[in-house]
Amino acid sequence: MTGLLRRTGPLSPLLAGFVLMAGGLTVRDVAGGLAGLAALALAAPFALAGSRVSWLRLLAGVLALASVTWSNWLLASPRELEPALVAGLRVAFFVVPGIVLAAFVDPSELGDHLGQRLRLPARPVLAGVAALQQLDDLGQEWASMARARRVRGLGPDRSPVSQVRFAADLTFSLLVQALRRAERMTVAMEARGYADLARPGPDRARRTWLHPAPWTGADTTLVVLAAAVALVPVLLPLVVPPGS
Amino acid sequence: MSTTERHVPGRAGRGRTVRASGGLLAWRGLDLVTTAVLGVAFGVVFIVWDYALNTPWTGLTSAFPPAGSLALGVWLLPAVAGGLLVRRPGAALLCEMIAALLEFWLGNPWGAGVLVSGLLQGAGAEIGFALLGFRRFGPVAAMLAGAVAAALPVVAYEWWTYSLEYSWPWKLASLGFSVTSGVLLAGLGSWALVRALARAGAIDAFPAGREHLAARG
Numbered sequence: 001m002t003g004l005l006r007r008t009g010p011l012s013p014l015l016a017g018f019v020l021m022a023g024g025l026t027v028r029d030v031a032g033g034l035a036g037l038a039a040l041a042l043a044a045p046f047a048l049a050g051s052r053v054s055w056l057r058l059l060a061g062v063l064a065l066a067s068v069t070w071s072n073w074l075l076a077s078p079r080e081l082e083p084a085l086v087a088g089l090r091v092a093f094f095v096v097p098g099i100v101l102a103a104f105v106d107p108s109e110l111g112d113h114l115g116q117r118l119r120l121p122a123r124p125v126l127a128g129v130a131a132l133q134q135l136d137d138l139g140q141e142w143a144s145m146a147r148a149r150r151v152r153g154l155g156p157d158r159s160p161v162s163q164v165r166f167a168a169d170l171t172f173s174l175l176v177q178a179l180r181r182a183e184r185m186t187v188a189m190e191a192r193g194y195a196d197l198a199r200p201g202p203d204r205a206r207r208t209w210l211h212p213a214p215w216t217g218a219d220t221t222l223v224v225l226a227a228a229v230a231l232v233p234v235l236l237p238l239v240v241p242p243g244s
Numbered sequence: 245m246s247t248t249e250r251h252v253p254g255r256a257g258r259g260r261t262v263r264a265s266g267g268l269l270a271w272r273g274l275d276l277v278t279t280a281v282l283g284v285a286f287g288v289v290f291i292v293w294d295y296a297l298n299t300p301w302t303g304l305t306s307a308f309p310p311a312g313s314l315a316l317g318v319w320l321l322p323a324v325a326g327g328l329l330v331r332r333p334g335a336a337l338l339c340e341m342i343a344a345l346l347e348f349w350l351g352n353p354w355g356a357g358v359l360v361s362g363l364l365q366g367a368g369a370e371i372g373f374a375l376l377g378f379r380r381f382g383p384v385a386a387m388l389a390g391a392v393a394a395a396l397p398v399v400a401y402e403w404w405t406y407s408l409e410y411s412w413p414w415k416l417a418s419l420g421f422s423v424t425s426g427v428l429l430a431g432l433g434s435w436a437l438v439r440a441l442a443r444a445g446a447i448d449a450f451p452a453g454r455e456h457l458a459a460r461g
Contacts, residue, residue: 017356025405064353067302068406071309077411087409091357098355102348110345123276124334128342131280135346138288171289175437176446178285182278183449190273 003049004222005101010110011117012219013101016226017094023230024093028237030082033089036233040097043229047222053100061099065092093233097226107132109211116213126194130185134178141177145170261380262451262458264331268378274449275330276338282329283342286322290347310414313398313421317429319361320393323369324434327389328381329441331451333370336389340366357405361397368396381452387431394426395419 005013020040027033069088073079111129114120149155149166156166186194264270305312326339344362352358372389373381398419403410407418441447442456 014356014359017359021356021360060353061355063302067306067309070306071312072407072409075309075407075411075414076409077414083409087406090408091406095353095355095357098357099353102352102355105349107345107349123271123273124280124338127273127276127280128283128338128345130277131284131342132346134281135284135288138285142288167292172437172440174288175282175285175441176444178281179278179441179446182281183274185281186274186277189277194273 003045003051004047004218004225005051005104007216007218008104008222009113009213009215009219010105011113011215012222013104014110015223017098017101019223019226019230020097021094023227023233024090027086027090027093027233030085030089031240032233032236033086033093035236036093036229037089039229039232040093043225044097046225048100051104054103057099057103058096061095065095109213112209112211113213116209117215123194126189130189131182134181134185137181138174138178142170142174145173145177260455260458261382262331262455263379264451268332271332271334275332275335278450279326279330279335279339280342282326283322283339284346286325286339287343287346287350289321290319290343290352291350310418310421313418314425315429316394316422317390317425317427317431317433320365320369320390320426320430321434321437323366323393324372324386324389324430325437327369327373328386328434328438329447329450329452331378331381333374333378336369336373336393337363337366340369340393360401364397364401365393368393371396383432383435386435387427390426390429390431390434391423392426393430394422398422 024036027036065088068091069084072087073081073084076083108129111125111132115122115125146155146166149170156162264275265272301315302312305314320340322343323336323340327336329335340362341359344358344365347362348356348358354361369389369392372392373385375388375392376385402418403415407415410418438447438452439456442453445453447453448457
């Protein structure tokens with residue numbers, strides 16, 4: 001069986017993330033939180049079959065959850081374990097699947113869908129997609145600037161102050177490079193009719209997109225699945241009254 | 245309006261605020277693409293921050309979690325800097341949302357929560373600039389935008405999610421730390437950053453750069 005997430009577009013994982021968030025915020029007790037996580041675990045194979053999950057990313061999420069639980073214990077008055085655990089569970093319910101779902105949202109596909117499905121204004125959407133495609137180049141630029149500085153003896157030493165200063169210098173240079181890059185990109189994009197998108201009238205109606213952006217059955221199924229899971233913590237207190 | 249309009253050095257009077265060309269909503273292609281690329285560049289910085297710095301920072305401040313909010317301003321930089329640079333309604337929101345989207349996509353500890361935070365942070369900065377009618381973009385405007393950008397997500401989102409069990413004094417304390425960070429790190433930080441970019445000649449095609457050229461004479 002192929003998991004749902006291998007067949008969906010980018011909008012439904014995003015929507016599923018928000019549906020789970022809405023459900024998670026209704027968690028009121030440990031039982032509700034645990035039931036919600038159990039429902040997530042049951043639903044996960046349907047969504048994820050045949051896909052890989054980055055454990056490293058999940059680890060960062062787990063650390064964040066630990067800090068939420070800790071600070072909700074430390075700063076509550078009076079300090080109680082249970083409400084803090086509930087706070088952790090409540091956030092876990094949408095953070096953990098959110099981290100997994102994010103990996104299935106492809107930025108350029110998302111641009112196609114935002115423009116065609118949600119009918120967001122085309123120019124900002126395309127600017128965003130074009131900018132996100134620069135990510136790898138900006139990362140390489142960062143690396144080569146860092147190398148050049150080290151070769152010239154301008155690298156940081158061990159002290160944290162010099163490390164931070166080095167990073168701040170590089171950040172500024174990266175921003176300057178990014179601004180220059182944006183100028184070149186704009187010229188290239190305008191030469192290909194980017195400005196026509198701003199013009200009102202029939203030109204705008206004729207705007208076409210290279211890739212179709214269909215909403216498929218898999219998308220609907222994923223959102224329904226997320227909604228079913230999100231309803232578990234909402235409905236549980238009605239079925240099993242708290243404290244019983 | 246012409247989307248290829250370039251800067252006209254003589255246009256800005258000495259010491260006067262230069263407003264975006266062709267009316268506030270007349271977004272040029274350059275405005276959009278620059279805002280977006282700036283968002284991506286900040287997103288790269290966010291990723292480094294999320295993994296390399298924020299985890300040790302959270303550890304350091306875990307004895308006193310509200311102090312962790314002092315680092316919040318870093319996440320507001322795109323919103324305030326985008327608004328200061330382009331000076332049009334929507335610039336702060338677009339820049340912050342793209343940075344947040346990148347953070348969401350490349351992996352961050354909060355899942356879809358990062359998009360909600362980004363949306364509220366961007367909207368907060370927009371409110372800050374709007375309070376001054378999108379007419380002022382000096383250090384005061386930057387600090388105001390940074391303050392609202394910090395306060396809105398804390399009050400509208402974090403109090404009800406990540407810090408629900410905090411007692412009210414602590415909720416208010418974390419709001420105070422967040423706003424301090426928003427004013428200093430995001431507000432003054434973005435203002436200094438945009439001024440440095442203007443001095444480097446990197447933003448001559450934008451109001452902030454024109455202002456710098458005019459002041460230099």
